[in-house]
Amino acid sequence: MPQHSTVTLAVDRAAPDPAAIAEAAAVLRGGGLVAFPTETVYGLGGAALDPAAVAAIFAAKGRPATDPVIVHLAAADDLPLVAASIPTAAAALARAFWPGPLTLIVPRRDVVPAAVTAGLPSVAVRVPAHPVALALLRAAGTPVAAPSANRFSRPSPTTAAHVLAELDGKVDVVLDAGATDVGVESTIVDCTVEPPVIRRAGGITREQIAAVLPEIAMVTTNGSAAHAQLAPGQLLRHYAPSAPVTVYAGEADAVVRRIAAEARTQAASGHRVGVLAPDEVLTALAPALAAAATHGRIAVAALGRRAAPDEAARRLFAALRSLEADRVDVILATGPEGAGLGAAVWDRLRRAAEGRVIQA
Ligand code: TXA
Ligand code: MG
Numbered sequence: 113m114p115q116h117s118t119v120t121l122a123v124d125r126a127a128p129d130p131a132a133i134a135e136a137a138a139v140l141r142g143g144g145l146v147a148f149p150t151e152t153v154y155g156l157g158g159a160a161l162d163p164a165a166v167a168a169i170f171a172a173k174g175r176p177a178t179d180p181v182i183v184h185l186a187a188a189d190d191l192p193l194v195a196a197s198i199p200t201a202a203a204a205l206a207r208a209f210w211p212g213p214l215t216l217i218v219p220r221r222d223v224v225p226a227a228v229t230a231g232l233p234s235v236a237v238r239v240p241a242h243p244v245a246l247a248l249l250r251a252a253g254t255p256v257a258a259p260s261a262n263r264f265s266r267p268s269p270t271t272a273a274h275v276l277a278e279l280d281g282k283v284d285v286v287l288d289a290g291a292t293d294v295g296v297e298s299t300i301v302d303c304t305v306e307p308p309v310i311r312r313a314g315g316i317t318r319e320q321i322a323a324v325l326p327e328i329a330m331v332t333t334n335g336s337a338a339h340a341q342l343a344p345g346q347l348l349r350h351y352a353p354s355a356p357v358t359v360y361a362g363e364a365d366a367v368v369r370r371i372a373a374e375a376r377t378q379a380a381s382g383h384r385v386g387v388l389a390p391d392e393v394l395t396a397l398a399p400a401l402a403a404a405a406t407h408g409r410i411a412v413a414a415l416g417r418r419a420a421p422d423e424a425a426r427r428l429f430a431a432l433r434s435l436e437a438d439r440v441d442v443i444l445a446t447g448p449e450g451a452g453l454g455a456a457v458w459d460r461l462r463r464a465a466e467g468r469v470i471q472a
Contacts, residue, residue: 118280120272125149125289128247136285137251140165144284145172147261147275148248150240152213152294152315153268153429154275155184155258156283157248160194163225166257170227172282174264180230181259182215182298183237186249194235194255196221201325202303208324211241213298213315228257234304244289260297267351267429267464270295274433295426296456301328313456315425350463351429353436355386357443357465361458362472364418368393370472371444372400378442379408386411386440388431390418390448411438415447421454428457432464 121132136146143165146157156172158165160183170177183194188206191198196219205216220235229235240246249256260268261275261283269275272288279286299314299321307327310318321328358374360367371387375397378385385404387397391414401410413431416423424447435443445465447458462469 116281116284118276118283118286120276120286120288122288123244125242125244128244128289132287133244133247133251136248136287137253139284140248140252140256141254143168145169145282146248147272147279147283147286148245148258149242149272149287149289149292150184150245150258151242151292152240152297153270153292154261154272155245156261156275156279157184157256157258159252160184160228160255160257161223161225163227166225166227169257169259172279173259173262175259176264177227178230179259179264180232180236181228181257183224183228183235184245184249184256184258185237185239186246188239190255191218191237194221194224194237195219199303199308201301201308204324205301205303205308205321206239209316209320210239211246212239213241213294214238214321215298215300215312215314217300217302217304217311219304234302236300238298242289242292244287248287265349265352267353267432268297270426270429274430277433291426291430293426294422294453295428296453296460299456313459315453315456317452318455319452348463349466351432351460352464352466353432353443355436355440355443357432357445357461357468359461359465359469360444360446360472361469364393364396366472367446368396370470371446372397372404374444375401375404375410376407378444379404379410382408383441384409384411384439386413386435386438386443388413388415388435388443388445390415390424390446392418393446409440411435411440415457418448421448421450421452421457424448424457425453428460
C-alpha cells in the first residue's frame with residue numbers, strides 16, 4: 113500500500129473551489145485515493161472501474177475482501193454505466209430520493225470489478241447530495257467506489273480530522289468541507305429481491321421509503337457469521353470505539369437507574385467511565401455521576417434532545433470518538449426516541465456495542 117503524505121484541501125461546501133475539485137478529480141482518474149465529504153459521512157474514494165484503485169481502497173481501510181463497497185454516481189442517468197438492468201422499484205426510489213442518503217442494490221454490469229461487489233452479481237449504487245461530492249463526481253467523469261473513510265470496524269468519520277486520524281499517509285487527498293449533515297450512513301435497499309428489503313437503516317427513513325414502496329420489508333440482522341454472508345458488511349462488530357460499549361434500552365427512568373448503578377460500580381473499581389446519552393438522560397444522571405466521580409473519572413457525551421433523533425445521528429460518531437479521546441475504559445450508552453432517524457442511531461449503537469444491549 114502506498115505510504116506517502118496526504119494533501120488536505122479545504123473546500124467551501126456551498127461553493128467548492130474548482131481548482132481543488134479538479135486536483136482531486138485528477139488524482140481519482142490517475143488511480144489515486146481521495147477522501148471526500150458526503151451528506152452522510154466522509155467516503156474513501158477510488159475509480160470504481162479500476163481494479164488497482166479498488167484494491168488500494170481495501171488495503172487503506174484494512175477491509176476484508178468479503179465486504180463490498182458502494183459505487184457513487186454524479187447522476188441517476190449514469191446508472192446504466194454499472195447496472196445490468198434497473199428494477200422498477202430502483203427507478204422509483206432513485207426518482208424519489210436521489211441525490212440523497214439512499215443506496216440501491218441492483219444487478220451488476222460486468223465492467224464493475226469483482227472486488228467492488230465482493231464477487232456478488234449485484235452492485236450497490238448511490239448519488240450523494242453533498243455539493244462537494246457531486247462536484248468531485250462530475251469532474252472525475254467516472255463512477256467512484258467509496259466506503260466510509262475509516263479503518264475497518266471503526267466508527268465512521270463525520271469530519272476530515274476523523275479521516276486523518278486513521279488514514280493519514282494512506283490517502284492522496286482529503287477534501288475538507290467541515291462536518292457532514294446527516295451523520296449516519298445511507299439507507300441500503302436491495303432491489304434485486306421481490307419485494308425489495310432494507311438491508312441497512314440510514315439517512316432515509318423506513319417511513320419515507322414506505323411512502324414510495326408500501327411493500328418494503330426491513331431485514332433484521334442478528335450479526336451471526338451465517339447471516340453476514342447473506343448480507344455482507346452487516347457484521348455485528350462495527351462502528352466500535354476502543355472502549356467496550358454497553359447499550360441500555362427501555363423505559364427512560366429504568367435506563368437512568370441502570371446506568372447510574374453501573375457507573376457507580378465501574379468508578380468504584382477505578383475505571384474511567386464514559387456516558388453517551390440524550391440531554392434529558394444526562395440531566396437525570398447528573399447527581400449520580402457527580403457522586404461516582406468522587407471514586408473515578410466520568411466523561412459524558414451528549415446526543416441532543418431525546419425527541420430529536422436527527423441531532424443524535426449527527427453527533428453519534430463524533431461523540432464515540434470524543435469519549436475515546438477521554439481514554440475511558442467503558443462506555444455506557446443509550447439512544448434517542450426510535451422514530452425516524454432513531455432507527456439508524458439504535459442500529460449503530462447496537463453494533464458499536466457488539467450486541468451488548470441490556471433491557472432496563
Ligand atoms: O452513506 C454511505 O453509504 C457512505 C458514504 C461514503 O456514501 N458509505 C458507506 O459505505 O457507508 P460502507 O462501505 O461503509 O458500507 C457499504 C455497505 C457494505 O458494508 C455492505 O453492507 C453494503 O454496503 N453493500 C455494498 N454492496 C453490496 C451488495 N452488492 N450487496 C449487498 N450489500 C452491499
Ligand atoms: Mg463503513
